[in-house]
Amino acid sequence: MLLDDQIKAQLKQYLAMLENNLVLKVSVGEDEVSKNMMELVQTLDDMSDKITVEKASLKRTPSFSVNPVGSDSGIEFAGLPLGHEFTSLVLALLQVGGRAPKVDETTIKRIQAIKEPMHFETYVSLTCHNCPDVVQALNIMAVLNPNISHTMIEGGAYQAEVKEREILAVPAIYRGEDFFEGGRITLDEILDKVGSTVDAAEFDSKEPFDVLVVGGGPAGASAAIYSARKGIRTGIVADRFGGQVNDTLSIENIIGTKATEGPKFVASLEAHVADYEIDVMKSQRAARIEKKDLIEVELENGAVLKSKTVILSTGARYRQLGVKGEAEFKNKGVAYCPHCDGPLFKGKDVAVVGGGNSGVEAAIDLAGIVNHVTVLQAMDELRADQVLQDRLRSLPNVTVITDALTSEVTGDSTVNGLSYVDRVSGEEKHIELDGVFVQIGLLPNTEFLKDSVELNKHGEIIVDRNGKTNIPGVFAAGDCTDSAHKQIIISMGAGATASLSAFDHIIRSVELVEA
Known part of the structure; x- marks a missing residue:
């Protein structure tokens, strides 16, 4: 049945x-x-x-x-x-x-x-x-x-x-x-x-916001909801509502919610945002931010949005290897989501590049599907939680190689192998396999801020405990910041903090209050 x-x-x-x-x-x-x-x-x-x-x-x-x-x-x-x-x-x-x-x-x-x-x-x-x-x-x-x-x-x-x-x-x-x-x-x-874009004129005609949130992930959604609940004019401009959470399968660490899936959680965030009078502008990327009488956010389509305060919550994306063959064989053996693409490699040999929690979890999942998994870690030891390492090493079809610096993904029409340099001996080695799963962490989506907002050496926005950046009236929250931990629940709390700080900035600003 x-x-x-x-x-x-x-x-x-x-x-x-x-x-x-x-x-x-x-x-x-x-x-x-x-x-x-x-x-x-x-x-x-x-x-x-x-x-x-x-x-x-x-x-x-x-x-x-x-x-x-x-x-x-x-x-x-x-x-x-x-x-x-x-x-x-x-x-x-x-x-x-x-x-x-x-x-x-x-x-x-x-x-x-x-x-x-x-x-x-x-x-x-x-x-x-x-x-x-x-x-x-x-x-x-x-x-x-x-x-x-x-x-x-x-x-x-x-x-x-x-x-x-x-x-x-x-x-x-x-x-x-x-x-x-x-x-x-x-x-x-x-x-x-397919070329059916939004007319930039639709954005230019918008009245200035009290709070404009740039980014629609957990931090951005939280910031927008907290702002809208204050009864002030709130907008969200987001390339992709939900951000990288859309690509997360199992979420089991949001307190009060025993377990959920990324897309389901994003849908609940979007529905919650929709309960308030929040102007949501999707499929739009910010290109520049500048402090004038108001704060101006220029979009990639040329439109300019103005706001009394801005909360940056642009999140992060999967870090790529940046080696020869990675881009060429994307979706032809190079993959970033073991849950989505793992079944396509049933009975085959694959590699997972990355020895943190995400890499080891991916290897454990794949080991139940594929013929053999090789985990490559650039450092001298895995960095995943010990309980995950113990589980990984108990699997009979997994090999762990440390001090392995990936140098090239090889193939013909699809992936047929991976080359790496042994960091101890300096020798280049090659593994024959059918797929490469990249799990090496995240990069903050902050490139457009390099000439305006202060970033650290990792490209993360530097914030204080209130979410303030170096620009008055500009705040930041979530994975795009220098927060100690990158977690959904932490991002949501940071979004709420940034929103409350932005509201405090508005009511204490004599010029804006008088205006």
């Missing part, structure tokens, strides 16, 4: 929300996936009198499409949308069935402005926690614009295609026959990439 009774009960509640009739067009054969697919669509048919099922000839077998009566939506599922993709199926049913997608009016206009026909295909694994967001974003585009279509392809059901296209990381998005993007990408980022 594909769906247990509890899931069926929940599904029936969702299907009761359908506003219009749907047709599921199904293309199946005699294989096991086809049989399971027929069971799934028949279950949907049995649960709602607004759903009917028709046999059809689609591009791939097994697959099915979700359509309004009398037309095609452009949404197809090749393979079973279960696991993490089950939510993608439910949302597709609801949205094609008449429930409006939850996107803002600006985003809707950007989608509907696309006139060029576009067909997207996204290869996923059902264990990938990043894949559903990509699938759902492209499905929304298909729902809102008849020029756009999208097919989710479950890699396990189409292994020959995965091998032919040499896909070694998911999600892998194709536009037509051409590779479009790999890894997690938001709806706004997709629209940017």
